[in-house]
Amino acid sequence: MAPDTAVGAKTPATKLDIHPLKPVGAEIFGLDLSQNLDDDTIQAVEAALNTYGVIVFRDQDLGPAEQIAFTQRFGDVPRHVRQEYALEGYPEIHLISNIKEGERSIGSAYAGDGWHSDLCFTKTPARYLVLNAKELPRDENGKVLGDTVFASAADAYDSLPQETKDKIDGLRGIQQYHRRQAIKQQQREGDHARPDLTPEQLAKTPDITQPVVRTHEGTGRKCIYVNPVYTFGIEGMEEKDAEPLLKMLEDHIVEPEAEKVYRHTWREGDVVMWDNCLMQHEAITDYALP
Template sequence: MLELVPLAEGVGTEIRGIDVTGDISDREFDRIHQAWMDTAVLLFRDQKMTPEQHIAFTRRFGEVFAYTRSQFNDVEYPEILLLSNLTRDGKPIGSAYSGRVWHTDGHYLTTPPVGSMLYAIEVPPVGGDTWYANMYAAYEALPQRVKDRIENLRVVISRVQSRPYNYPDRPAPTEQERAEWVDVSHPVVRRHDVTGRKTLYVGGNVPWRIEGMSEEESAPLVTFLQEFSVQPQFTYCHKWRPGDIVLWDNRSAMHRATYYDHVAHRRLLHRTTIAAGRPAAA
């Protein structure tokens, strides 16, 4: 029997009593989809999916696409991105570590993906957790004077600017990367296209520039919003178990990964990405 259980006070729902590879009725799926819209993150425990089933289940939530790191896409199923420290013929099959700062997937794209689904196959005994933050709740908790100040602002997302913050161990962007990595701007306050609720969209640890503001003015504002939005009352830390599936809404949630010992332990997760979602149930 389908059961919806809150994950934390501020974010997420665990979906119980269902096999995601089985026959999920439209009525049951509407309840699941609405919980995703309402709480930003869904957890399904003790599941087992083939790549085909993973892609098919993702498609119930919207259009599936691959947009990044093609070298780590599954060879037979390019819709699946491999997050792993495993190797094949001496070469890594996936990304061993990434996303260890707060972020929203694809925020450097003009039209970011609406969601991501991560399926755990092998996980380390310690570490490798994922934190999620509810951007609905963060926005709604802001003082009214701050809401008024940021209502019509736009934040500039720059991959060039983010490099030393997100990957300090990597060299500076090349001239080719600088040419290819075009800055994009997004509203600081986004209205969710399905729910109509307002969310914050200033993810990460980078003091992004606000259009029309000097760096001296925009950096403190962006930093305040970023730090405000990841307070404990807005967050949930997921400790992975094999068979877990987590689906998050990139329009209303941020996330970040935590460290694990990639030398001592094995890790393999499959991720799919949703380009455009289905509308909420009527």
């Protein structure tokens, strides 16, 4: 569960209309993100992220330039290595779509299918992510597909036995972007297949290590920072020992689902923002692609 007060969080001057979600996250009402929000409001949103990890804003009408402007209020916006899926004219925006123009997928399809933290394979992963729903997949009855699920990697760390905390202290997970891309290409060949990484993209995504336990800069909370999508081992540990340890930690973040996972069913106009250290997320790819 989200703590009532995040450790080390500043008390914001602006009070937001916050409605907690279960078991994690919150909805915030009364803000129009397309406006130039004052600093106190931005600070209050940041405090809400520190406390709830993921926040939902409904009924927004946010264009790409406005989305970038809002996101930049919280720090630099890194550009995804796969610039072929950037929204045209906006390299900061990574387009997720199942639409094809001819043979070309206009965006990344099947993005995020598996629990992960975004850009953990880079030295400086994005601090926050802002996902803006413009057009949604639906089944034949009009039911929206493509939910996104969220779970707290900080709560998961807190609830580990002390013995496990001691065991993983100081370990580093090996993050391999190219390996994930190769797996996805095998899974999806001929169906929105992703192009091979170019030499430039490969050069930008060498294998790196990240701490298995990352300290969240806003609150000082410790978070489990390994995931089944990008983490393929633990530095200095044999695979036979690393694999079960990684699986145990990864499962601990999301199981049991009813207690730990918030499932967001999208509406057009939803903007969902999450803290990329405190939370992990997964896209439910239950939509049939054309």
